[in-house]
Amino acid sequence: MDAAARDAQGGLEWRVTVPEGATVKVEHEHGAVARAWAWLLACMVMVRSTVAGFAKRVWKIAVDDPRKAVHGLKVGLALALVSVVFYTRPLYDGVGGAAAIWAIMTVVVVFEYTVGGSVYKCFNRAVATASAGVLALGVHWVASKTGELEPVILSGSLFLLAAAATFSRFIPTVKARFDYGVTIFILTYSLVAVSGYRVDELAALAQQRLSTIAIGIFICLAVCVLICPVWAGQELHLLTTRNMEKLAAAVEGCVEDYFAEEPARPAQVKSDGYKCVLNSKASEDAQANLARWEPAHGQFGFRHPYSHYAKIGAAMRGCAYCVEALNSCVGAEVQAPEHVKRLLCDVCTRVGTQCARVLREASSSVATMVSSKTLDFAVADMNTAVHELQGEMRTLPSMLTVKLAETTSLMDTMPLFTVASLLVEISARIDGVIDAADALATLANFKQVDNDDDDKKRETEMKVHPLNESDTDDEASPENQITKV
The missing domain is CATH 1.20.58.220 (Phosphate transport system protein phou homolog 2; domain 2)
Structure with a gap:
């Protein structure tokens, strides 16, 4: 393009032809908005498809085995029942007030899908908590009589018992049947051993926790066994x-x-x-x-x-x-x-x-x-x-x-x-x-x-039992052979 043509166009080096009534600026802004709107719609469609796919998978799981949905309802029912301990003042005060939270924790951690799983965890939790609590009380009582050596005795007992209990988890029988109980034993004894309460206060606290754990275990087993049990x-x-x-x-x-x-x-x-x-x-x-x-x-x-x-x-x-x-x-x-x-x-x-x-x-x-x-x-x-x-x-x-x-x-x-x-x-x-x-x-x-007809049937089968290459599976079956006879 020569200089004369550029002068004729007002100094412009190129020109874009647009539809009548539109400008380049307006067309550019409209494209950005459209792209943003399209991106937003695509995100909404993707989220919708993801939610729908997840809902279909969840529905399929519930339809294939309705007992899994029932299990969720059973856990909710057990937690609702144990929460009554908090909402009823006599029960709340009787189990030591805030210690009632241990009942809820017990239901959460021991409620399993099968009855065997729940019984396994309930038994292990109860025995481990009781044994660790009694042993910790005894060690505290002995340590309190030694005066300045109390921290040494408590720390030493914690080291020995925790080490021995952890090692026992490598024993196949203990691993298979009491692994959860060993874990609870270590946890309970550690909590009691490092606490700074006096022996009488510690005994009261242990009694409160045992009572709340017993309430949680009772409610858990009652719901698990009596309502649609899975064996x-x-x-x-x-x-x-x-x-x-x-x-x-x-x-x-x-x-x-x-x-x-x-x-x-x-x-x-x-x-x-x-x-x-x-x-x-x-x-x-x-x-x-x-x-x-x-x-x-x-x-x-x-x-x-x-x-x-x-x-x-x-x-x-x-x-x-x-x-x-x-x-x-x-x-x-x-x-x-x-x-x-x-x-x-x-x-x-x-x-x-x-x-x-x-x-x-x-x-x-x-x-x-x-x-x-x-x-x-x-x-x-x-x-x-x-x-x-x-x-x-x-x-x-x-x-x-x-x-x-x-x-x-x-x-x-x-x-x-x-x-x-x-x-x-x-x-x-x-x-x-x-x-x-x-x-x-x-x-x-x-x-x-034992049936006489069955004995006769067995004798008949023995007479016509031998197979030959021309027999098919249906012809060789005892039922069809009896029919032939």
Whole structure:
């Protein structure tokens, strides 16, 4: 642009054309406001979506297990009841006035989801508080008689008892059953030991705190046991039976996926049940420990063998490791040819089905606490199918030589041999699960159903029991065999 043109434009070097009735300044301000408003709307939408997502998750938790919502209401009710101590003047004065706060603190720290957890904490808190208080009073009385050596005796006793109590937490038995009590013992003794009250005032304070803690424990246990109780023993029992069902589905699902004509999908919900079994050890140990503290309830009598559920869980985990290896064969890169798989497809499928049947029979027996009348026959069917599979594995090389020698080598059958060997190992480990379940049935005195009809049914099953390769799982079941007869 030359100088003449610039002079004609009033000294401007460039020009912007805008719509009629608008200016550059007004348009710029409008854009900033619009961007700010859009940002504010985006923040509101994000907050709304976050709150809605959180509300959906909370609602799902409450719907999946309404007992969790009930537990929150129970804690609120217990705190409301214990607050009556503050609002009622005779009770407030009777427990020492401000010391009534210990009742509220007791409810807050000892109220657990299960009855066993609450009883465990209540017992440990009561015993630890009483023992530490009595011991501290005795040490204070002895120290007060020594004159100037009182601080030395108090500090020395605190050092020795705290060190010994802390070390005791490394002992497995103490750690499992009295860990919370040891913590309360150290806390109570430390508070009393370092206090500067005289012996008589200290005794009155200890009596007030014990009474308020007793009130909190009583209200906590009353609400926990009488209103929709959640028993740790029952939770452990249900967890064991559910894991058996999931393990049975996993065995059956892995075999079906491996021999399926279409390629197996990367993740199968049915065949992933073994993961729950592998990850349940911590829950089983915790629930078994808490169940020991519970009183007799329902089908669970006094001294019910809760510790034996851990043995069943260990046996199931040993089986689940083999199922995990079997599941890895489904998605392995090296696979046996389809025509080779078909040679053992029927017998492997029968073994998987019988293994799942045995686990389901055991789960039903444990769930109902009734000795199964068909479990022995299911185990016999499984062992028969396993023997057939082992026989097919022995004859497989000769079958390849006669039928498929031109197109298949022995190396192509190795993945199939691996799957068949894992099924044999799984059946052997299922026997271990059944042995553990039988031991639980003996210790827990499962009901024995004696019926003449059941004896006749058992004799009929024994006559038609042997399986052949043409039988399907439904045809081989005792119920259908009886129908045939």
